[in-house]
Amino acid sequence: MSAVLKPETEAELSEMITAAPAPLEIVGHGTKRHLGRPVLAGATLDMSAFSGIIAYEPEELILDVGAATPLAEIECMLAERGQQLAFEPPDWSALLGAQGSGTVGGLVACNLSGPRRLKAGAARDHILGIHGVTGAGNVFKAGARVVKNVTGYDMPKLLTGSYGTLAALTSLILKVLPAPESEETVVLTGLDDDQAVEAMSLAMQSACEISSAAYVPGEGVYLRLEGIAPSVSYRRDQLGKVLKRGIEVMATKSSTAKWRAIRDGAIFIDNPRHPLWRISVAPSIAPGMIRVLKDRFDIRYLFDWAGGLVWLEVPPSDDAAQALVRSSFAAGHATLIRAPESTRAAIDVFQPQAAALAALSGRVKKAFDPRHILNPGRMYRGI
Amino acid sequence: MLTMPIPDQEVIARRAAIAAALRHIVPGEGVVEAPIEMRAFETDGLTAYRQMPLVVVLPETTAQVSAVLKYAHDNAIKVVPRGAGTSLSGGALPLADGILLGLAKFNRVLEIDYANRCAVVQPGVTNLAITKAVEHKGFYYAPDPSSQIACTIGGNVAENSGGVHCLKYGLTANNVLGIEMVLVTGEVIRLGGKHLDSEGYDLLGVMTGSEGLLGVVTEVTVRILQKPETARAVLVGFPSSEDAGQCVADVISAGIIPGGMEMMDRPAIHAAEDFVHADYPLDVEALLIVELDGPQVEVDHLIERVSEIARANNSATLRISTSEEERMLFWAGRKAAFPAVGRISPDYLCMDGTIPRKRLPEVLQGMAELSRLHRLRVANVFHAGDGNLHPLILYDANDADQLDRAETFGADILRLCVKVGGVLTGEHGVGIEKRDLMPEMFSEGDLAQQMRVKCAFDDQGLLNPGKVFPTLHRCAELGRMHVKGGALPFPEIPRF
Numbered sequence: 062m063s064a065v066l067k068p069e070t071e072a073e074l075s076e077m078i079t080a081a082p083a084p085l086e087i088v089g090h091g092t093k094r095h096l097g098r099p100v101l102a103g104a105t106l107d108m109s110a111f112s113g114i115i116a117y118e119p120e121e122l123i124l125d126v127g128a129a130t131p132l133a134e135i136e137c138m139l140a141e142r143g144q145q146l147a148f149e150p151p152d153w154s155a156l157l158g159a160q161g162s163g164t165v166g167g168l169v170a171c172n173l174s175g176p177r178r179l180k181a182g183a184a185r186d187h188i189l190g191i192h193g194v195t196g197a198g199n200v201f202k203a204g205a206r207v208v209k210n211v212t213g214y215d216m217p218k219l220l221t222g223s224y225g226t227l228a229a230l231t232s233l234i235l236k237v238l239p240a241p242e243s244e245e246t247v248v249l250t251g252l253d254d255d256q257a258v259e260a261m262s263l264a265m266q267s268a269c270e271i272s273s274a275a276y277v278p279g280e281g282v283y284l285r286l287e288g289i290a291p292s293v294s295y296r297r298d299q300l301g302k303v304l305k306r307g308i309e310v311m312a313t314k315s316s317t318a319k320w321r322a323i324r325d326g327a328i329f330i331d332n333p334r335h336p337l338w339r340i341s342v343a344p345s346i347a348p349g350m351i352r353v354l355k356d357r358f359d360i361r362y363l364f365d366w367a368g369g370l371v372w373l374e375v376p377p378s379d380d381a382a383q384a385l386v387r388s389s390f391a392a393g394h395a396t397l398i399r400a401p402e403s404t405r406a407a408i409d410v411f412q413p414q415a416a417a418l419a420a421l422s423g424r425v426k427k428a429f430d431p432r433h434i435l436n437p438g439r440m441y442r443g444i
Numbered sequence: 445m446l447t448m449p450i451p452d453q454e455v456i457a458r459r460a461a462i463a464a465a466l467r468h469i470v471p472g473e474g475v476v477e478a479p480i481e482m483r484a485f486e487t488d489g490l491t492a493y494r495q496m497p498l499v500v501v502l503p504e505t506t507a508q509v510s511a512v513l514k515y516a517h518d519n520a521i522k523v524v525p526r527g528a529g530t531s532l533s534g535g536a537l538p539l540a541d542g543i544l545l546g547l548a549k550f551n552r553v554l555e556i557d558y559a560n561r562c563a564v565v566q567p568g569v570t571n572l573a574i575t576k577a578v579e580h581k582g583f584y585y586a587p588d589p590s591s592q593i594a595c596t597i598g599g600n601v602a603e604n605s606g607g608v609h610c611l612k613y614g615l616t617a618n619n620v621l622g623i624e625m626v627l628v629t630g631e632v633i634r635l636g637g638k639h640l641d642s643e644g645y646d647l648l649g650v651m652t653g654s655e656g657l658l659g660v661v662t663e664v665t666v667r668i669l670q671k672p673e674t675a676r677a678v679l680v681g682f683p684s685s686e687d688a689g690q691c692v693a694d695v696i697s698a699g700i701i702p703g704g705m706e707m708m709d710r711p712a713i714h715a716a717e718d719f720v721h722a723d724y725p726l727d728v729e730a731l732l733i734v735e736l737d738g739p740q741v742e743v744d745h746l747i748e749r750v751s752e753i754a755r756a757n758n759s760a761t762l763r764i765s766t767s768e769e770e771r772m773l774f775w776a777g778r779k780a781a782f783p784a785v786g787r788i789s790p791d792y793l794c795m796d797g798t799i800p801r802k803r804l805p806e807v808l809q810g811m812a813e814l815s816r817l818h819r820l821r822v823a824n825v826f827h828a829g830d831g832n833l834h835p836l837i838l839y840d841a842n843d844a845d846q847l848d849r850a851e852t853f854g855a856d857i858l859r860l861c862v863k864v865g866g867v868l869t870g871e872h873g874v875g876i877e878k879r880d881l882m883p884e885m886f887s888e889g890d891l892a893q894q895m896r897v898k899c900a901f902d903d904q905g906l907l908n909p910g911k912v913f914p915t916l917h918r919c920a921e922l923g924r925m926h927v928k929g930g931a932l933p934f935p936e937i938p939r940f
Contacts, residue, residue, distance in 0.1 A: 120693040121800050121831075143699055172641065183641055185649060186618050201893040205885075207798040208611070209830040209870040211604045211653045212878075212885060213912070214894050215617065218649025222642060239699030262559050268582070268670045270738065292742030299739075343560045343638035369560075369640050394643030412643035417631035422644050424900035429893075431923065440644060 064104040071192070071200050071231050077106070078229065079198030084437045087225040089129045089164035093171055095157050097224050097439040098410050099402050106435075108166060111231045116206070119144055123189070123206050124237045128166030128230040135165055145240040148184050149175030151324045156399060158333060166230050172222030175324035176273035176285070179265075179366045181238070185221040190234030193220065195227065196430020208236050219425070225436040226444055227429035241272075241287035245297055246316035248309045250281040254348040257282045258368040260304060262344060265367050267303040269296045274367040275323045283311075283319060323365055326372055329399075332361070335374045336381035336400040342393035344368030350389040357385060383408045411440050445851070446876050448495065448910045451541035455521055456498065462521060463499045466543070469511040474549075476500035485526065485544050489591070490534035490877055492793075492847060497524065497538035504549045506624065506632060506662040513660065514630030516543055522906050523628070525656040527567065527599030530591040532794055533875025535603060535655050535911060542909075545660060547598050553577045554663070560638050562621055563668050567598025567661045571605075574666060583668045586613035589871070590779065598661045604653030606871035608704045608778075611829035612737075613669070615871065617652040624663035625651060628902045638665060650897065655873050656908040658901040672737035675703060676747050679774045680754045681728030681761035685709065688730035689804040691757040692828045695734065695750055702750070703737035705829035706778050709808065712785070712823040712836070716777035719784035724777050725761040732828065733774050781825045782836065789821070789838035791847075795854050797861030798870035801831045810860045811835060818853040820846070832870035833861065859884055874912045882914050896922050 066085065068074035078085065083103025088094065090109070112129040119142045126135060132150060139145050151173050152162045174183040190204030203216030220228060249260055257276040264271050264284050273285040284300065286293045301308045311319065322328065329337050342350065347368040354360055354373070361374040373395075375382045381400050394412030397405065414422060419441070426433075426444045438444070455462075463477045476482055477499045487494045498521075503509045516523045522542035529536050538544045550566035556578055557563070563574055563585070571592040574585040588607035589595055595605065600616045601623060613619070622636030635648040642648060651658055682688040688707055695702065708716065708731045717724040724731060734750050736743045747764055754762055765771035777784070785792050799807055808824065815822045821838040835857055839850035858868050858878060862885050868878045882891060891913060898905070899919035909916060 118800070118802075120697045121802065122696065123800070172646070174641075178640065182614065182618050185641075185646055186614065195893060199889050199893055201890045202886075203890065203894070205798075205865070205867045207800060207831050207866055207870070209606060209615070209798050209827070209832045210867045211606075211615070211871055211873055212867045212869050213874065213882070213891075214658075214897055215604070215649050215653050216894065216897070218617070218646045218652075219897070221649075222646050227645075239696075239701060242699065262561075265561055266558055266670060268673045268739070288738075289742055289745060291745055292739050295739050295741045341639040341641050341643075343557075343562075345557075345559045366640060392637045393639040394641075396643070414644055415633065417627065418633045418635075418644075418647075421627070421633065421647065421900065425645055425647070425897065428896035428900045 063102060065107050066104050067107040067110060069110045071194060074194045074229060074231065075198045075200050078194055078196060078434060081434050084434055087229050087436055089167045090131070090161050092154050092159040092161055092163035093157065093167045094159070095402070096171060096398060097405070099406050100436050100439050106229060108229060114138065115232060119237070122208055122237050124235045125206060125232065126165055126235070127232050129164045131162070132165050132168055133162045139237055140240065143240055144237045146187060146235065147177060147181035147238040148187055149177040149324060150184070151175045153325060153398070155330050156326045156337070165233060169221050169233055170223065170225050170230065176275060176320055176365050179274060179369070180270070180272045185218045187236045188217040188221045188233060189236050191217045191220050191230055192232040193228040193230040196432060196435040204234060206234050224439045226426060226439050227435065229435060243290045243293050244285060244287045244313065244316055245293050246311040246319060247284045247286070247297060247300055248281050248311055249284070249304070249306070250309070252282060254278070254351055258344055258348050258364065261367040263303060264300060267299065269300045269303065273320060276364040276368070277323070277328070278362065283323070285316070285320060323363065328363065329361065329372065329374050332374060334377050336377065336404065337398050338373040338375070338381070338386055338395050339398050340371040340373060340386070340390065340393060340395040341369060342371065342390050346390060347371050353389050354385065358382070379404060380408050387412070446880060448539065448876070449916060451539065455541040459498055462543070465515055466499060466501045466512060469515065470501055470503050470508050474502045474504065476502065485529070485538060485546065488529040488534060488536040489532040490537065490875065492841060493534050493537050493876065495538045495540060497544035498541055500544045500546060502546045502549050506626065509545070509626045509660055509662055510630040510632055512543070512545060513626055513628050516906060517628050517630065517904070520904060520906065522909055524908050525602070525660050527596035527602065528570065528594050530595040530599065531603065531873060531875055532796070533869065533873040533877040535873050535875040537876055539910065547596065547660070550598070550662065557638065558583070561668055562638050562665050564663065564665045565597055567601070567664055568596050571595050571597055571600055578668050579671070582671050584671050585666055586619055586669055587616050590782070597664050597666065601652050601661050601664055602654065602656050603873045604871070606832070608706060608827060611705065612701050612703050617649060619667050620648065620652060620664060621667055622665040623648060623651065623661050625659040625661045627659050628907050636665065653873070655875060655912050657898055657912055658907065672703070673739050674743055675735055675737040675771060676743050677733055677735040677765045677771045677774045678747055678750055678754070679763045680732045680734070680759045681725040682730045682732065683728060683758060683760050685730045685808050686805045687758045688732050689801060691732060691754050692801055694753045694757065696829070698749060698753060700746055700750065702734050702829060704733065704735040706733045707731065707826040707828040708778060708781065709824040711821065712781050712825050715784040715788050715823055716781050719787055720776045720780045722773050722777035728760050733778055778825065785823050785836045785838065789840070791839050791841040793837040793839065793850050793854050795833070795835045795837065795857050796869045796872035797858050797866055798830065798832045799861050799864050799866035801828065803864040803866070807833070807860055807864060811857055814853055814856050818849045820849055820853055827870070830870070831866065855881055876911055879912060880914045882912070892922055
């Protein structure tokens with residue numbers, strides 16, 4: 062059991078980081094501890110003191126919160142005012158064998174987004190400001206409590222998805238948006254992989270404003286429409302015309318449950334020993350990728366983001382079939398989100414980068430964390 | 445007047461040799477060195493500032509951009525990248541000892557991929573040209589800065605440009621999927637592509653809005669969207685800016701995110717009406733244009749709700765567009781607000797702060813007081829939905845004292861924006877214009893951290909120096925800056 066440091070203030074956090082003789086693993090609720098490569102840390106940096114709502118201004122679309130604020134608490138508070146985090150934060154706790162739904166800081170550190178990312182953008186598109194302490198112990202802030210700002214570099218985006226390798230975040234300013242008044246999900250059945258992606262592409266090219274489009278093999282294509290009720294029903298009818306076929310509409314309750322299941326990778330929960338990849342590609346190449354992989358071994362998969370996100374479960378092996386998985390596409394990236402620790406330590410969990418880009422990433426790391434104190438190795442070896 | 449870094453006379457003395465070296469990389473008309481020909485590049489949209497560059501180079505290929513930057517890097521010569529030169533903050537202002545790197549020849553649309561809903565274009569393609577290339581299929585590129593007819597997508601990436609529709613559709617950063625770029629060393633890298641999200645650090649997010657300080661963009665992949673089926677606008681006059689501001693807040697609280705929500709104050713209304721005769725009411729203090737877009741049934745429904753909200757907030761006049769002509773007429777005055785103000789004043793400075801919307805009445809009040817103090821008129825147009833103010837300060841550039849007063853007035857407005865919790869710039873960039881105000885918003889530590897990011901991309905500080913940051917630091921010096929007050933905390937702990 063390694064030592065635990067628990068700072069109460071930014072100043073204390075800065076002192077602890079500056080004084081740390083060995084690397085620190087940053088932890089909120091620990092729900093995403095098994096995401097990324099394992100960190101060889103001398104101590105754990107427990108951020109749980111940085112919790113609480115600093116300001117919530119629904120009419121300004123602004124939420125300012127401590128990084129360790131539980132996500133569930135935030136979502137409840139927003140729902141009371143008819144608002145939401147539009148990027149649809151996933152809850153991978155069941156998938157990763159963790160308890161609870163985690164903190165907002167952990168969510169942002171991993172830049173995780175759900176099915177609505179297709180229309181509303183990713184977590185990174187909703188982070189307006191950050192406060193934190195760099196690996197050099199520098200307390201800094203960037204961004205502000207306004208929805209439109211280009212003053213200085215967009216540090217909030219840089220820190221989002223940096224897996225705690227640059228700075229320990231203490232608070233975040235998020236853009237919140239109205240939750241849709243109603244939703245409907247259209248189901249298309251009897252399609253193969255190619256037809257499914259083609260149908261999703263057609264739907265996305267229409268003016269039907271699809272907010273999410275996913276394909277679950279063996280079930281069908283799900284297309285979600287959200288907004289005010291008359292608009293949703295009108296667009297559902299339009300969708301039938303665009304797709305030139307009869308459509309089936311799910312009941313609201315099962316629609317909500319279905320999108321939650323897709324968001325959280327629920328169909329992959331029952332195989333905890335099987336490595337699970339999330340692969341981001343141009344939607345049109347997804348079916349071809351799967352064709353190649355299906356020929357080689359027994360896989361389970363689903364497409365989200367209209368085909369732009371492939372969830373891929375492969376049979377257990379030491380290297381999670383990384384070479385085969387990564388050779389199945391030319392442009393895009395594959396991230397191993399579930400695998401035993403030994404596998405995650407041995408292979409590239411994140412997509413390897415070309416030399417010049419890898420070197421630049423290394424220099425960015427150095428700009429924040431020259432001593433490699435914060436979560437070193439979490440993303441890439443040496444970063 | 446703001447000052448630029450002192451030019452390096454030694455570099456200026458090597459001008460002929462530098463031009464010859466560049467000609468070797470970009471033959472023919474790609475190098476411009478005659479003063480009369482370079483005159484076209486001496487300023488950008490911030491016309492109060494002019495500076496002839498050392499030499500202009502107009503490459504046509506990524507390989508040439510790479511060779512130019514490698515040459516500059518190897519020889520420690522500064523480089524100022526430039527798109528169409530429409531920056532309102534002086535982002536493309538040349539340096540006397542710097543190469544001006546123009547991307548105008550990168551003007552081709554490379555690929556349109558409807559199946560994946562994106563377009564791959566060169567950086568010199570104008571913003572509007574992207575929409576023009578895809579509109580026959582019902583698509584468009586969403587960010588629409590008012591300079592969209594002239595500004596280039598490369599410049600949009602550099603400035604993270606916005607427009608009137610960005611509350612609903614986002615800024616450039618939310619609509620760019622990928623770029624190819626050249627580092628100052630000449631290395632070519634790709635960030636993103638047709639897929640979503642970044643595989644490592646979000647360097648695409650950092651590049652977008654980096655104002656030419658981190659690298660040169662040579663290709664851009666943007667998201668294209670299907671045009672909304674229809675759009676209608678409502679034009680509302682209010683007896684006070686408080687009422688108008690409350691109306692905006694109530695619309696958003698009701699869960700409505702309009703496609704556009706613009707406000708004008710009395711001086712702007714009058715200037716616009718005199719110019720385009722859009723039939724704006726003249727006896728109101730604030731005018732609001734709210735545009736709803738989407739399916740007809742949705743637009744009709746929401747426009748009624750917005751109208752009810754406006755009436756509940758004491759609207760003095762209210763008109764709902766009943767035809768496309770009428771909607772365009774509502775917009776005509778707003779879109780012509782800048783030239784309209786240009787008619788009533790020889791020159792104007794366009795400011796660009798963002799504030800929390802609820803602070804609007806007090807900011808307008810403060811601006812009126814500053815207007816009296818500096819003895820200059822001000823007219824306001826305002827992206828009301830996202831709190832982005834564009835105060836236009838009216839002055840005469842032939843009178844040096846007026847330019848001075850206009851700049852001081854502008855700085856005071858931006859200080860006021862920061863004081864109420866806002867920011868220096870919502871969409872125009874820092875450039876040179878707001879450079880010296882950065883400490884109003886950021887501590888020395890905040891700025892040092894941003895400059896360390898700059899060092900990761902450009903360790904010699906050769907790309908667009910003198911912009912964004914009020915002081916120039918050597919990268920090595922920034923690396924030591926985390927030592928606070930000359931003493932390390934916990935001195936007893938061993939370090940390594």
